[in-house]
Amino acid sequence: MEPHVVIAAVSIFTAGLTIGIGVLGPSLGEARAAAYALEAIARQPDEANTITRTLFVSLAMIESTAIYCFVVSMILIFANPFWNAVMPKVGG
Amino acid sequence: MEISSDNIVVFTVAGIAVNATIVWTWVVMALLVVASIAATRHLKTDFAPSRWQNFLEALIGEARRQIADVSHHDPGPYMPFVGTLFIFIAVSNLLTVVPGYVPPTASLSTTSALALCVLVAVPLYGIAEGGLLGYLKNYAEPTIFMLPFNIIGEFSRTIALAVRLYGNAMSGVVLATILIAIAPFLFPIVLTLLGLLTGFIQAYIFSVLAMVYIASATRARRGKETSQAQSEPSPAPNQKGTA
Numbered sequence: 150m151e152p153h154v155v156i157a158a159v160s161i162f163t164a165g166l167t168i169g170i171g172v173l174g175p176s177l178g179e180a181r182a183a184a185y186a187l188e189a190i191a192r193q194p195d196e197a198n199t200i201t202r203t204l205f206v207s208l209a210m211i212e213s214t215a216i217y218c219f220v221v222s223m224i225l226i227f228a229n230p231f232w233n234a235v236m237p238k239v240g241g
Numbered sequence: 242m243e244i245s246s247d248n249i250v251v252f253t254v255a256g257i258a259v260n261a262t263i264v265w266t267w268v269v270m271a272l273l274v275v276a277s278i279a280a281t282r283h284l285k286t287d288f289a290p291s292r293w294q295n296f297l298e299a300l301i302g303e304a305r306r307q308i309a310d311v312s313h314h315d316p317g318p319y320m321p322f323v324g325t326l327f328i329f330i331a332v333s334n335l336l337t338v339v340p341g342y343v344p345p346t347a348s349l350s351t352t353s354a355l356a357l358c359v360l361v362a363v364p365l366y367g368i369a370e371g372g373l374l375g376y377l378k379n380y381a382e383p384t385i386f387m388l389p390f391n392i393i394g395e396f397s398r399t400i401a402l403a404v405r406l407y408g409n410a411m412s413g414v415v416l417a418t419i420l421i422a423i424a425p426f427l428f429p430i431v432l433t434l435l436g437l438l439t440g441f442i443q444a445y446i447f448s449v450l451a452m453v454y455i456a457s458a459t460r461a462r463r464g465k466e467t468s469q470a471q472s473e474p475s476p477a478p479n480q481k482g483t484a
Contacts, residue, residue, distance in 0.1 A: 202310070202449070216405055
């Protein structure tokens with residue numbers, strides 16, 4: 150196989166794998182965080198403001214790991230650094 | 242398709258390429274400045290302020306309240322920095338309703354610049370509050386062995402701030418572009434609506450996190466004093482409660 154075919158195949162495959170596996174953990178974590186926050190609000194409705202603010206901040210922290218995976222997969226597909234190494238050879 | 246608006250050159254001035262990110266950042270800045278000047282031009286203290294004054298007062302009042310909630314401290318010194326971060330990011334994310342607009346936050350350059358501002362502002366506020374030695378002592382908390390981890394944490398959280406905002410804003414743009422290609426027209430609109438919500442929440446989160454970092458740098462000294470002051474009278478209400 151030619152190098153650009155290998156790079157394209159591996160990049161697309163890895164991009165799918167990255168976002169697929171990378172989303173598992175954060176989604177479970179966000180679900181737990183949201184569930185416990187709802188429980189806490191149900192127990193103490195007076196503290197809803199503080200709990201909601203903390204929930205948003207922690208959701209953002211948890212979510213950022215999924216965002217990293219998304220950024221990596223986007224880079225693999227749209228801005229692959231290895232692509233440029235073989236591109237001149239293909240073009241020429 | 243371009244993943245970053247940095248690569249879209251709008252026009253060239255004296256050999257310097259001005260890309261879409263810079264142009265839209267200027268547009269957002271100009272909008273904010275003009276709107277602020279127009280709104281604060283005829284400030285009134287009577288019972289019927291103008292709509293814009295009402296809106297701005299509500300916005301600033303809420304921002305001050307949130308900062309006071311997070312920092313347990315007078316929001317005055319933090320308001321210009323954190324409030325500006327919030328308003329700039331919120332406006333640049335919410336303007337995605339305008340067709341053809343590319344949010345400047347969807348470029349890693351903008352978000353890195355904002356995160357670097359936070360990286361610089363945290364020690365500045367910390368030193369202004371507790372002096373140079375008092376701030377540096379934070380790095381050796383709780384023990385001196387945590388020094389390398391505290392320093393790594395300082396940089397990793399800056400990178401996290403930048404990439405989080407970039408990833409969220411960029412994912413909205415990329416998803417809208419992909420969905421327009423495969424499922425026009427209704428579904429992309431719904432997703433854009435969701436993007437407005439996440440954009441606003443991201444603006445809130447960015448500024449709250451900046452405030453939390455500043456507060457953690459400034460509170461270290463104050464926290465010790467207040468905790469010692471509060472630890473002594475606290476048993477009294479407990480005894481009352483149990484008795």
